[in-house]
Structures are given as C-alpha cells and as structure tokens.
Amino acid sequence: MATDAQTKAPPNKETFHFINEPTEAINDALTGLTYLKPDLSYYREYKVVYRNDLPEFSKDHVTTIGFAGGGHGTVFASPTAAQIFEAIKMCQPPSGKSRGTLVVCGNYTGDILNAGLAITRAQAAGYKVHFTPVGDDVAVGRKKGGKVGRRGLSGHLVALKSACALAQRGENLERVAEVMEYVAGNVGTIAVAFDRVALPNANITGLQTLPSATIELGMGAHGEPGLQQISPIPSLEPLISQMLNLLLDISDQDRAFIPFSKSANPSDDNEVVLLLNSLGSTSNEVLARMAELANAELERRGFKIRRLTLGPLVTSLKMSGFGITIWRLPPDSGETMCRKEALGQWDEPVDVVAWRQ
Template sequence: MASKHLINSPSTLVIESLEGLCLLNPDLRLDKDARVLFRPLSSNSSQKVSLICGGGSGHEPAHAAFVGKGLLTAAVSGSVFASPSGKQVRRAVELVHPQNSSSGNTEEGAGTLIIVKNYTGDVLNFGLAKEALGSYPAYANSVRFLTVADDVAVPRSRITLVGRRGLAGTVLTYKIIGELAARGASLDEVEKVGQYVAENLASIGVATGHSHVPGTERGQDVLGEDEIEIGMGIHNEPGVLRLHGSSGLPPPLSEIMPRLVNLLTVSQEEDPERGWVSFAPSADVVLMVNNLGGLSPLELSAVSVEATKVISDKGLKIKRVLCGTYMTSLNMPGFSLTLLQLPSAGQEPSQDLLLSLLDSPAEASGWGWVSSRAPIPLSDQIVSTPSLSTSVSTTKTTSSNDEGARQVVEVIRRACNALIHVEPELTRMDTVAGDGDCGLTLKAGAEGVLSLIQSNEINGHDLPTTFIAIAGVAEDKMGGTSGGLYSIFFSALAQGLRSSSSTPEVNWPSALNHALTKLYTYTRARPPSRTLVDPLDAFVKGLSTDKADFFKSCEKAQEAARATKGMQAKAGRAVYGGGEESEEEMDPGAWGVAILLKAIIGERS
C-alpha cells in the first residue's frame, strides 16, 4: 500500500484539486464553500437539461473533471470517501438549474437530472436535496433523480436492502446523456435514455491491494504478494473472491480475466445470486477498461487486450473500447471492467443514437479521445518486421571440426546460464543503484540466445555468424542502453573475426580490440565510469598487454568491476540519481560483464 502523498495538507486537498480544474478550463466556475464545480449555461445555449453528479472525493477524475460541454453541468464534492451534504447538493441545483441560469430556459422539458452512484450516503443526501427543493414550485416537477448501480460482484443475498453499488459505469451514463442534453433533448428524453443505460450496465473491479487515504495512518495490506481480490469496492470495501498466483506473484491476466467476464455476463439462471444484466447471445456491447488509480498505463493496455479477447470468445460483439482512468479509488493498484449492452435492432433508444452520443467529443479535462469505430482483429493491425539476425545470412555452415563447434556452443550455454543464475543479485544491486532492470535485461538476452541454440540457429560452426545472431538477440530481447551496447559490440566482433578469417588461428585480441574501438564510437563512457565498459575495457586491453592471457585478463575485468563499488558514476543512467547509497554497491552492469567473462573463460587449471 503506497502511503506517501505529495500534498500541502489533507484538509485543503479537495479544494486545491477543484481549483486546479478551473485552471484547465476558463469556462468553469467554483463555489468553494459548497465545493461545487460547474459550467454555467450561456444565454444562447440550446441545452434545456442540466446534469449533476457527485459524491466523496478520491475517485478522480470522477466527477469534477467531467464537468464540461457534452458531459456534466456540475459536480458536487464531499471529503475523501464521504458523501457531500444535502445542502451542498441543493446549492449545485440552484447554480445550474436551467430556469435559474443565465439562459433563463423556461420552455417545456427543461430541468435538472441528478445522477447518483448507489451508495447509502449519496442516495440519502442527494435525495434529501431533491425533496427539499421539491417544496418550491420552480423545482417541484423539473428536478429528477437517476441512480446508477452497476456492480455485479456482491451476491443478491447480501444486498437485499442496499442494492448494487455504483461504479465506473456511472461515467458512461453521464457521457451518453450529457451529449444528449447538449443537443437540446428534453428532461423526459434524457431521463429515459439514462434509465436504459443504467439498467444495462455491469461492472466489476479487481486489485492487488488497498488504497490509502491522505492524512490517515498507514494500514497493513491484507493481501499477500501473490494475491489479488475480485470485487473490491471503490472505498476499500473487501471483495468477494481472492485468487493466488505462484512463485510469489499474482496470477496472470489469462487466469483472472475469464473469472471477471463470467461474473459480468453470467445469467440469473446460471447463478441466482448474480445475473444482473441479461446479455443476449451475440449482444453488441461497449467495453470500458478503467484504472482504479495505481495501475500503470503499460499494464492497463495489456488488460484491455486480454479483456477484449475473453469477451469476444464469449460471443459478444464489442462495438467500442474505452481504456483509461475514469473512476478511481485514490491510488488503488487495480482496474475495473464495465460492459454496456447496446440496444438490439428496432429497440429504443437506438444503438446508433447511443454510439453517436458516446463518440461525440466532450469539453472536459477528464475525458480523452475515443475512437468512433469498433475494434478490428489485432491480426489486421500487426505487421511483421524481420530482425537483423534473420535478414543477415545465417547459413548453418558445416565444418569438419564438429568437436570445436560443440565446445563453442557449450561455452555460450555456460555463459547464458551464469547470467540467468545471477539475475536476482543483479536485480537487487540495480534496485539500489538504478531502475532495477539490469538483471532481468541480461536474463532476457541469455534466454534468447539459449532459444537459438535450441533451434540450432546457433551451432558454433561459424563464429562470425554466431556473434551476429547473438547481436540480434541483444537488440531484440534486451533493448535499452545495455542491449544496444551489447549488440554493437557483438556485431563489431563478428566484423573483426571476418577480417581475420584468412588465418588458421582466431586472433581474439585483434577482433576484440576492433569491437571495443567500434563500441567507443557510440558511447562516451571510458573507464573509470561505473558502467559495463570498465570490466570490458580491462579485459580487451589486458589481452593485448598480457600476451593473450585470457585468465589474467579475466581477473583484471573482475577487479575493474569490483572497483565500481564506491565510485561516482560518470556515464549511464546512474549519473542522474543514486548518491552515496547507490555507490555502496558495485555497478550491476559491470558485474554482469565480469560474471559473463568468468563463465566464458572458466578457472585456470
């Protein structure tokens, strides 16, 4: 559970957040006392219906960041995870009710629709405001109430009194009817479409841990490192099911997603405790993939791919995919899925209408770009690019020296296994000194080389071809700076070996020196630099000065790697961070080279 927050004070956080939204949109206004963010209807506006939503803060961008043309007219914010008062809600209605606004819209069909997530406090306080306003003629028949309850996690038997919770489907609801209101629809029309959307929504969330409320003590997360919880609420309410992974890691998406989609789409006949929405076979749906606050965009995109795959396998036809941050639980590390069943042919409101309302752009900072097309098969969008290793001749040349080729492969395999074995140590070192990826990067490269040995693409008969293949793996599988450096070095080593291929013996000092010289044309790192260059340079130059004594040169590389402990970085990513704490460790990239060389050279007999 992440419990550190970059704020001035928990007591001022909500207001400062609302003020920040005002900076993004000069058309917005803020009533600080009531904590109401709103967009006044202009005198020439054709909009007859104002939309209000709200609730406790901590779910941003919902709801305040969705105030703008084509979405909400006003949002009411309570304290974190606490419903706003009825007085705040009344003030919101007074500020944007069409009859009270500068538009002075008194024509038939004008009014205000209050949209509420189904939580006890929200329903109570928003309902209190509606009923209090109902005693005034100006509001009596023109303020309506729409409750959204899209959660499918909690069984029927547990929620007989309170009903389903409102989740991210609320945002889909007011996006669709917000655009309808902007087009000049009447209160009856807006309410009717909103009711359809609310009744055809199904949402469920999953997380690897809880969120932390600013200003509160750090609690102990009840989920283990290998656990995820399905059905967690957006106020840290516990879920209904926990799944365990293996090897200390959460289960993969391929195991989680079928569970989630089944809970979303199961019929009441199949599961009497659920089956909230009767999805027709081959129904057209909208999918919303929502970040609950603490998930990286990298992970969220992968979630959308897996969700689309599983939903399509169910036979449902996805007409739109929305993926982003819509309704959070502060910094909760998880996501939610929402399915909206679209109307079938001949049903009202029409599917074309709902999709056009969803597709229309909105003028609100929280709403991002959404494609106005249904997703197409990924196979139609993916192109293949041959890697350098396959575009260069990799003929598996035969040689009479099969034993020599076998020894080459055995040395390469030994070096790869050494890098895989040392990955945890390198990862630990890089977590202190860098970004923690050094061990995994080298492991990925080693595993890639082993796969080429397995497929006989690396067979040891032709050394230049072997090193070209290894260079391709470094480029494709390792990536980043280290992948580029290794790839350049091995490519140049292949060049050096080819230039000396006329001699019966391999001139390793010459070939390695050629590779190092080439490498230095692409990096400014020179020893001592606290990078992988330090041991590499010591090894290559040692061969030239020590009469090609590989063992002695390997020892020099070990010494150069150990010397990086306590050394200030002069090149590489460590230059930008670290400090004394990071310098207490050897540079993991340098130590990786030392391990690699030791595995290749072996021990002096």
C-alpha cells in the same frame, strides 16, 4: 531522571500522497482543475465545480449534476444535502427558464440519503429534478445487496455519457432521464485490486492492507470488501476470463444483472461497449494489454466490441487495481433506443479533462 516520554523519539510517518495539507486536499485539487480547464469555475464554499456559461446553457438545455468521489465534501464522504441543493439552484437560476436537472450518483447510502433530502427540498421549492443512482457492481449479488442494491463503480459514467449527449442536443428531461435509466440497467462492472486505498492523512495509521501475493476480486471503490481474495496472483488471462464470467453469465441468478439474451453467442444483442478503468495507479500500458485480452475472450464467446476506451476515468486516489465495465448495446430493432442511436450518443464529442474520444 528523564522519563520514557522525554527520551523516546516521535514515531516516523510514511506519506502516501503528494499533498500540502490533508484537510485542504479537495480544495487544492478542484482549484487546480480550473487552471487545467479555464472554462470551469469552483464554488469553494459548497465545493461545486461548474461550467462558466452555466446560466446561459441552462436556459436551453437539461443540466446534469454528478457526484461520486473525492470531489464532494471530504475524501469519500457523502456530499451534504445543502451542497446538492446549492448545485441544483445554480443549474436553475430563478431569473430565467430551465429545462430541468438530472442528478446522478453511485449507489451509496450516504449519497442517496443526502441527495433525497436535497431533491425533496428542491422539488418543494419548484425546481424540476430527476434523480438516478447507479449500482453496477456485479460483485454484490442480489442476496447480499438486498434492498440497498449494488455499489456504484464506473458504470454510471457510461450511462451519464449517453444522457449528457442528449442534453447537449436539447432533448427534454423526460427523455434524458429515460435513456439514463435504460443504459444504467444494461451496464455491469467488476473490479480487482492489490490493496485498499490509502487516504491522504499523511500516515499509515489504520490502513488495512491485503496479505502479500494477494488480490481482491470485487473490491469496492472505497476499499469495501470484495467477492474473494485470490492467492497466488493469477496471470491476466484467467483473471480476465473470471471477471468476464461474472459480467456475462446469465445463468448465475444472483449476479446476472446485464440482460444479455445468452451468455455466449447471443444472436441480436452481441455488441458491447468496453471500458477498462484504472482505479488510480494502473498504467495505460497495462490497461491496453488487458483490453487486448478482454477483446480476444469476448470474441471467443461470440461478442463484438463496438467501442473501447480506457484510462483513469473513475479513480480511487492511488488504488492499485482496475475494473472492467461492459455496456450491452441494444439490438438493431431497438428497445428504449436502437443501436445506432446508442453509438451516436457514445460518439458525441465532449470537452472534459479525463475523457478520451
């Protein structure tokens, strides 16, 4: 007599990604990146993508190491200390002089712990390194964040753009790091999504989903819980207004992270850079409409957008959502830098795959 195990058909699996083998997803993606951008190379053993001219470039320029996504380790896993240390050694070869290295990541515990171990080891060995973790998520308030602080979202990209512009111009590590820290302290991000991300494990086992007709405001890049679930789903106008409230309201002592002088109609710090970021599957057409609405709402509150960019810049696989990042530009009179300098760094040409000038 046949047993139940013999007669039952195996359960169906529903795939969520076009991949070959889940365990090779990172290697496949980063190898493919070098075909798309032939002046990049991939160090498979340590999962490091680097510019082909790194040994020569590092002699006269500060180098930067960034990690904040699926490109390190396995998907959503922190890079190991060995991986980070190897990247530092690649940026500062022993055979030549070095201007030092800026290491940047989003504010996540595993990333920071492993980076700290690697940097301690590197500094003990004589390497010159500065480390800046960036936490820009205003959904995580001061009470909830505690000593850990806010999560990292797309705000680190804004700060890194400025820092890399200075590195490209030949500035020293101290100045590059100073600007990195300053911009990171003037950036905030809030995200919203329809669902938590599906990992490329070829099936839906263990995938947590939101209820139907529900979005989560403040969801983290790895599917961490947000500030609140909203149902029914609001139209874009009130949703974007609510998101901007979280970014701009300096009276909210728990979340007033961007140091605007006033929440509306500030006098000399009313100019901003706006970034609309797709978390994976939100189209450019939808982002463009959101940018239009955000621009109108910011102007109504007395702010002026000096620069705008949008697209899939800091993604979370196929997460169906988007984020708004605002960078408070310095006053004309200047702080760590003046407004003209800040905009010049933003406008510095770059030659990377995802960035749109």
